[in-house]
Amino acid sequence: MQVIQEDNSTFQDDFKQAKKRLKKQQKQLLFRRIMRNRGIVIGGSTMIFLSLFALFGPLIVSYDPYEMIVTDRLKAPGGDYLLGTDNFGRDLLTRMAYGARVSLSVGLSVALLSCLLGMIIGLLASYFRSLDNILMRICDGLMAIPGVLLAIALVAALGPKKENVIIALTIVFIPNVARVVRSAAIVVREETYIEAIRAQGAKTWRIIVLHIAPNTVAPLVVQASFIFADAIITEAALSFLGAGIPAPDPSWGNILHDGKVVIFTAWWMTVFPGILIVLSVLGLNLLGDGIRDYIDPHTTK
Amino acid sequence: MRQAEMAPDRLLKEGARQENVLLDVQGLTKHFPVKGSLDAFNRNRPSVKAVSNVSFQLFEGETFGLVGESGCGKSTTGRTLMRLIEPTEGKAIYRGKNIFEQSSKELRKTREEIQMVFQDPYSSLNPRKRIGSILQEPLIIHSIGKRNEHTDRVMDIMQKVGLLPEQYYRFPHEFSGGQRQRIGLARALIANPKLVICDEPVSALDVSIQSQIINLLKRMQGEFNLTYLFVAHDISVVRHISDRIGVMYLGNMVEVAPTDSLIQNPLHPYTKALLSAVPIPNPRIKRERIALKGEIPSPLNPPAGCVFHTRCPFATDRCKQEVPESREMAPGHTVACHLYD
Amino acid sequence: MNPEKLLEVKRLRTHFKTETGRVTAVDDVSFHVNKGEILGIVGESGCGKSVTSQSILRLFDEKYLVKYEGEIIFKNEIDLLKLSKAQMRQARGNEISMIFQDPLSSLNPVLTIGFQIAEAIMLHENTSKEEAMAQAVEMLRLTGIPSPEKRVHDYPHQLSGGMRQRVMIAMSLACKPRLLIADEPTTALDVTIQSQILDLIEDINKRFDMGVIFITHDLGVVAELCDRVVVMYLGQIVEEADIYNLFENPKHPYTKGLIQSIPHMDGDREEELHVIAGTVPSLENVPVGCRFAPRCQFADEQCNSQAPELRGIGDGQKVRCWHAEQIAERKEEVYATS
Numbered sequence: 001m002q003v004i005q006e007d008n009s010t011f012q013d014d015f016k017q018a019k020k021r022l023k024k025q026q027k028q029l030l031f032r033r034i035m036r037n038r039g040i041v042i043g044g045s046t047m048i049f050l051s052l053f054a055l056f057g058p059l060i061v062s063y064d065p066y067e068m069i070v071t072d073r074l075k076a077p078g079g080d081y082l083l084g085t086d087n088f089g090r091d092l093l094t095r096m097a098y099g100a101r102v103s104l105s106v107g108l109s110v111a112l113l114s115c116l117l118g119m120i121i122g123l124l125a126s127y128f129r130s131l132d133n134i135l136m137r138i139c140d141g142l143m144a145i146p147g148v149l150l151a152i153a154l155v156a157a158l159g160p161k162k163e164n165v166i167i168a169l170t171i172v173f174i175p176n177v178a179r180v181v182r183s184a185a186i187v188v189r190e191e192t193y194i195e196a197i198r199a200q201g202a203k204t205w206r207i208i209v210l211h212i213a214p215n216t217v218a219p220l221v222v223q224a225s226f227i228f229a230d231a232i233i234t235e236a237a238l239s240f241l242g243a244g245i246p247a248p249d250p251s252w253g254n255i256l257h258d259g260k261v262v263i264f265t266a267w268w269m270t271v272f273p274g275i276l277i278v279l280s281v282l283g284l285n286l287l288g289d290g291i292r293d294y295i296d297p298h299t300t301k
Numbered sequence: 302m303r304q305a306e307m308a309p310d311r312l313l314k315e316g317a318r319q320e321n322v323l324l325d326v327q328g329l330t331k332h333f334p335v336k337g338s339l340d341a342f343n344r345n346r347p348s349v350k351a352v353s354n355v356s357f358q359l360f361e362g363e364t365f366g367l368v369g370e371s372g373c374g375k376s377t378t379g380r381t382l383m384r385l386i387e388p389t390e391g392k393a394i395y396r397g398k399n400i401f402e403q404s405s406k407e408l409r410k411t412r413e414e415i416q417m418v419f420q421d422p423y424s425s426l427n428p429r430k431r432i433g434s435i436l437q438e439p440l441i442i443h444s445i446g447k448r449n450e451h452t453d454r455v456m457d458i459m460q461k462v463g464l465l466p467e468q469y470y471r472f473p474h475e476f477s478g479g480q481r482q483r484i485g486l487a488r489a490l491i492a493n494p495k496l497v498i499c500d501e502p503v504s505a506l507d508v509s510i511q512s513q514i515i516n517l518l519k520r521m522q523g524e525f526n527l528t529y530l531f532v533a534h535d536i537s538v539v540r541h542i543s544d545r546i547g548v549m550y551l552g553n554m555v556e557v558a559p560t561d562s563l564i565q566n567p568l569h570p571y572t573k574a575l576l577s578a579v580p581i582p583n584p585r586i587k588r589e590r591i592a593l594k595g596e597i598p599s600p601l602n603p604p605a606g607c608v609f610h611t612r613c614p615f616a617t618d619r620c621k622q623e624v625p626e627s628r629e630m631a632p633g634h635t636v637a638c639h640l641y642d
Numbered sequence: 643m644n645p646e647k648l649l650e651v652k653r654l655r656t657h658f659k660t661e662t663g664r665v666t667a668v669d670d671v672s673f674h675v676n677k678g679e680i681l682g683i684v685g686e687s688g689c690g691k692s693v694t695s696q697s698i699l700r701l702f703d704e705k706y707l708v709k710y711e712g713e714i715i716f717k718n719e720i721d722l723l724k725l726s727k728a729q730m731r732q733a734r735g736n737e738i739s740m741i742f743q744d745p746l747s748s749l750n751p752v753l754t755i756g757f758q759i760a761e762a763i764m765l766h767e768n769t770s771k772e773e774a775m776a777q778a779v780e781m782l783r784l785t786g787i788p789s790p791e792k793r794v795h796d797y798p799h800q801l802s803g804g805m806r807q808r809v810m811i812a813m814s815l816a817c818k819p820r821l822l823i824a825d826e827p828t829t830a831l832d833v834t835i836q837s838q839i840l841d842l843i844e845d846i847n848k849r850f851d852m853g854v855i856f857i858t859h860d861l862g863v864v865a866e867l868c869d870r871v872v873v874m875y876l877g878q879i880v881e882e883a884d885i886y887n888l889f890e891n892p893k894h895p896y897t898k899g900l901i902q903s904i905p906h907m908d909g910d911r912e913e914e915l916h917v918i919a920g921t922v923p924s925l926e927n928v929p930v931g932c933r934f935a936p937r938c939q940f941a942d943e944q945c946n947s948q949a950p951e952l953r954g955i956g957d958g959q960k961v962r963c964w965h966a967e968q969i970a971e972r973k974e975e976v977y978a979t980s
Contacts, residue, residue, distance in 0.1 A: 507859065534833070
């Protein structure tokens with residue numbers, strides 16, 4: 001065979017060169033492919049903007065989110081208050097900035113926690129057939145109850161606190177993740193390369209963690225972004241109904257809750273937080289779709 | 302030229318063959334229960350009799366070919382030996398130990414020495430892993446060598462199977478079917494196995510690529526002193542590569558013989574029909590075909606007695622009732638058929 | 643006496659529109675099929691043999707996917723590529739019919755096989771349903787299906803692979819076409835079943851004096867069945883010869899290579915098999931010059947720069963190679979390994 005090279009030293013050299021070239025190529029490619037992906041660019045910049053707003057917004061704004069200036073109740077946007085004030089005379093922009101911290105951190109924690117736990121459950125269910133029935137029936141049971149209702153019930157039982165909202169929402173979203181991971185993992189489990197690695201004598205955990213799990217990441221990332229977005233909405237809904245983040249603390253949902261009684265006199269209290277919620281949900285969905293396209297190795301060339 | 306190189310190997314093989322049984326399979330049986338939603342409560346649920354009471358031996362350094370048509374249980378036999386499928390009954394003695402009774406720890410050690418090459422070059426490589434890490438995996442699993450030596454070993458095996466060094470960082474989807482099969486073979490060989498189970502390794506490949514891989518398999522056998530269990534449906538390929546051949550039909554081993562003996566002097570009526578059906582790439586030869594009547598019966602409900610009696614031109618009443626025993630008709634040539642009683 | 647030409651393909655080109663541009667899957671293919679003849683088209687995957695056959699029936703979406711060039715003359719009068727859609731629909735099944743590799747996916751799983759055959763008949767002939775059903779039973783009997791009166795009521799999944807292929811053949815014969823195109827009809831079948839199907843095809847070819855285009859990658863099957871063979875490589879015909887010349891006197895290095903790389907039942911097992919080096923290039927970067935040159939052991943300057951034409955070389959044999967005569971002389975050397 002002429003493809004076999006006789007000289008081992010040139011073989012090694014070729015390899016080193018290939019490695020160098022590959023690293024350089026990878027950097028260029030990574031950048032170019034990210035820039036070409038409209039979902040990642042638009043969704044990513046939206047999310048970066050919102051995160052910056054949450055991180056640095058509270059440092060820049062000049063008001064206290066809890067300070068009520070009764071004389072400045074329901075001021076329209078403009079003047080001293082850029083986005084107006086609420087019905088207690090608190091600066092809306094300030095509250096929105098602090099609220100961004102709460103809403104985004106709740107969304108992110110819920111997304112991460114539910115993905116982690118859901119992934120573990122999904123992988124276990126897919127690989128151990130005996131566990132499959134039990135775990136999936138529990139998930140079915142949880143999914144049968146509408147998400148917001150279940151969250152309200154859980155928060156009511158646990159008590160209205162930020163941590164409890166996160167726990168409640170995590171429980172609500174775990175079954176979705178578990179299902180997605182399980183169905184992806186079952187497809188992968190039947191592939192010959194999993195059989196091949198079993199034939200190598202790999203331990204079960206190695207097969208699950210190193211070979212099955214990475215192949216479920218693509219759908220999981222998409223799911224995570226949807227859950228992030230969903231969690232922001234659900235948290236807002238809970239707070240709007242008064243069952244979420246307790247009263248003086250700002251969250252986008254709380255501001256909406258406060259605004260609903262004055263919706264005809266103070267439109268800004270509904271519109272501005274609403275825009276932030278829409279932006280974050282849209283941004284996350286775009287980002288999720290973008291990442292899914294990016295991760296798929298078949299599009300690498 | 303090549304012949305001169307091979308000759309000593311062959312002599313060695315002939316000598317070694319007499320004494321060293323590497324793997325002894327005795328009475329291997331595999332029944333797959335048929336799944337139904339409530340069948341878990343049913344004790345006598347139907348099962349697919351994929352492999353029934355199959356026995357054969359693998360001698361060190363030889364290639365044992367397993368042929369048969371789809372559904373005859375040849376692939377199941379190979380997979381059961383790796384315990385990718387748990388057998389229903391039987392023994393597989395490898396180096397004095399029964400593989401089927403090994404604990405998962407012992408089995409891991411055995412799996413280092415018995416490796417497998419798969420049919421589908423597309424699904425047998427993890428699409429998310431680069432070639433380098435696919436080939437390193439066996440070394441990590443069996444803790445062979447130091448981590449920093451792994452790259453060298455991978456390079457070494459890549460070179461041997463005819464891959465290029467710059468392909469180390471490629472993904473499987475960038476390769477053609479033939480190259481993937483080279484990667485699959487490299488993965489099987491990197492842990493220095495004794496026995497390689499090849500499950501239809503060339504049947505998904507084009508003719509011109511097929512011959513490259515067959516040559517490679519043979520060359521690697523000489524270089525690593527491997528024993529092959531070669532499972533395939535293409536008889537001319539099996540004939541080319543095997544020292545001995547076993548013919549399976551509907552889960553049963555009907556005939557086992559040294560290759561030339563089997564091809565020139567097939568005894569079992571099924572083997573005869575199978576051989577006569579192989580198309581010959583020579584338009585001047587019009588071989589008399591032995592037409593088999595009907596189709597292969599369902600393995601859910603195989604015929605009583607000899608499983609072949611429903612299609613056999615020579616079937617008698619005895620064949621319908623009595624399962625034929627395997628008997629040796631010539632040195633190393635055994636057949637399970639009542640015609641030779 | 644010259645045999646009557648049933649179908650003549652002249653300089654056929656099939657272009658596919660893809661995301662990255664235009665890919666020419668079939669490039670300058672010319673051949674003919676005589677009445678009552680079995681023509682084999684041989685080649686490896688990606689050589690364009692299936693695309694050629696599907697182009698004859700114009701099965702690709704012409705609006706978005708594909709563009710044809712050349713002529714496909716049927717029965718010395720009609721150019722199939724010039725027919726309107728409705729006329730083409732009439733020709734399909736009625737004059738020319740096709741069977742595929744995978745009979746399960748070519749049959750509708752929710753309809754009985756009898757209904758599907760009857761439907762094929764009723765599409766082209768003005769018959770009642772009862773008559774069509776009766777004909778369906780006849781067709782099934784013709785293709786060797788036991789107790790066809792009962793089998794017509796079966797669904798495809800109730801039949802084995804070989805039986806399904808028989809049903810497909812029955813369906814394609816329903817309107818007594820003049821030309822049958824068989825695209826790898828036995829590749830998915832076991833050898834014993836394959837030989838039954840080959841016998842069946844040979845039988846209907848003789849009985850109805852029907853032209854057959856048989857597409858396969860298996861040279862053994864070709865040797866058993868075909869009268870004349872066309873060998874394709876990377877979208878082009880590289881050699882055309884009658885069956886005896888093809889195996890005994892192959893002119894193109896690719897044909898030679900193919901014939902030698904298959905293991906023979908009577909070959910020397912100690913010998914290494916002959917190998918065609920390298921792999922088939924993709925259609926997106928076809929080599930300049932002769933398309934086989936990068937893998938050819940005889941390739942020289944001319945081969946790498948100039949593309950050879952398919953040319954007659956005597957005895958009805960055609961070859962697309964600059965050096966066919968010289969290579970043919972080196973017969974014994976090349977044959978040493980077979």
